């Protein structure tokens with residue numbers, strides 16, 4: 194039966210980070226025997242014990258379940274996966290190259306080379322990593338060259354199957370994807386992938402079978418569009434912050450038009466993470482390589498708008514602290530806020546300020562809620578800038594503290610919201626965890642030295658905070674002290 198046939202496929206997943214560990218555990222959940230491989234032995238040891246090295250809702254349970262059942266195993270041996278699996282998914286990293294916009298392809302190239310050198314049976318290699326267009330064609334040539342010289346049994350084919358999972362929803366997105374996109378060069382490759390994804394296909398998930406270039410481009414096009422949508426509303430924030438108006442009402446109103454849609458139109462501190470920022474930069478670098486210098490030039494502005502949001506939070510922090518100081522009646526308020534220049538009467542919005550003597554509570558450092566990922570996190574960037582400008586910065590994130598401390602160890606990481614705000618002159622919400630959306634201003638006000646809050650994600654009801662005695666400011670809203 195077709196059912197028994199798809200159960201018999203053995204899958205390997207190369208690279209067991211956010212993407213790979215999720216894919217491996219979810220494929221085991223779909224009934225396959227899965228072998229995960231990583232070059233990081235510590236990661237493989239942890240996963241083999243059923244310990245997830247990062248936070249992702251629902252994933253830990255799947256990992257434990259399938260490690261216990263024996264359906265999901267982990268190794269560092271390419272020989273083992275090469276002898277064993279029918280299908281090898283590649284989920285290694287494609288980070289931004291240091292000092293450049295382009296993607297660093299060394300991990301993908303190394304993974305494909307190792308597979309091509311070790312496979313000893315008929316196999317399909319399926320790329321899932323996000324790559325510059327043209328990569329799959331190049332890798333198909335590389336595989337052919339290595340196989341021709343290797344003398345090993347089995348024929349090896351390549352397919353590309355970009356991944357669209359969202360951290361925080363990774364399990365759901367893998368088991369029930371919005372769509373499946375496969376770039377294939379043969380019917381055989383498509384049929385194998387249809388077997389792998391038989392379960393989501395049975396739920397009528399759209400199946401897009403196409404060529405390599407389209408499959409690669411679908412992923413970067415989706416991310417470029419999403420980044421554009423976020424920076425679009427954030428560009429309007431720069432207007433409403435200047436002239437007045439309500440950015441959330443504006444987003445709601447345009448979002449009612451189904452051609453526009455309300456999602457991803459939340460004004461705030463902008464996008465970050467291990468994907469969107471590096472993917473829009475890599476896309477610009479790739480099209481420039483292709484001689485299309487102007488084609489993706491607008492993404493430069495998308496990136497700039499996004500990064501200016503971080504300047505805005507720092508600037509707003511200075512303004513709010515100044516307002517709190519002006520408004521106080523005794524002489525023991527927050528310390529002086531002044532520009533580095535000392536003599537400049539009006540600091541420019543992006544100027545670096547010293548915030549010496551102030552204590553600022555940073556609520557959230559993960560780049561998004563329900564994740565512990567702090568790669569290119571706007572929240573962590575803002576926390577670090579405030580620290581660099583002299584503030585005493587207390588950081589609380591429900592899951593992200595450990596990763597953040599690995600990057601910026603000098604911030605004061607605390608274990609609770611209450612601890613973070615205690616004695617603070619200002620709290621800044623930067624990651625919209627439910628815990629922060631549900632904060633009770635009346636409970637927090639007495640803990641703070643000065644009740645002041647900046648809503649960096651537009652998730653709080655301003656009036657509630659004002660009623661509780663807070664000085665309230667939000668991105669996308671003019672701050673009128």
Ligand code: NAD
Pocket residue numbers: 207208209210211212213230231232233236284285286287300301303304321322323324356357358359360467468
């Ligand atoms: P990650 O850094 O969490 O994981 C990458 C893993 O690959 C690491 O564990 C690393 O040790 C391993 N690795 C590196 N070289 C290897 C090699 N030669 N052989 C075996 N393993 C090797 O990265 P990630 O977030 O999982 O992203 C992986 C890819 O997936 C990237 O291209 C990314 O753009 C893409 N992607 C990520 C997400 C996401 O939400 N994280 C979503 C869609 C697509």
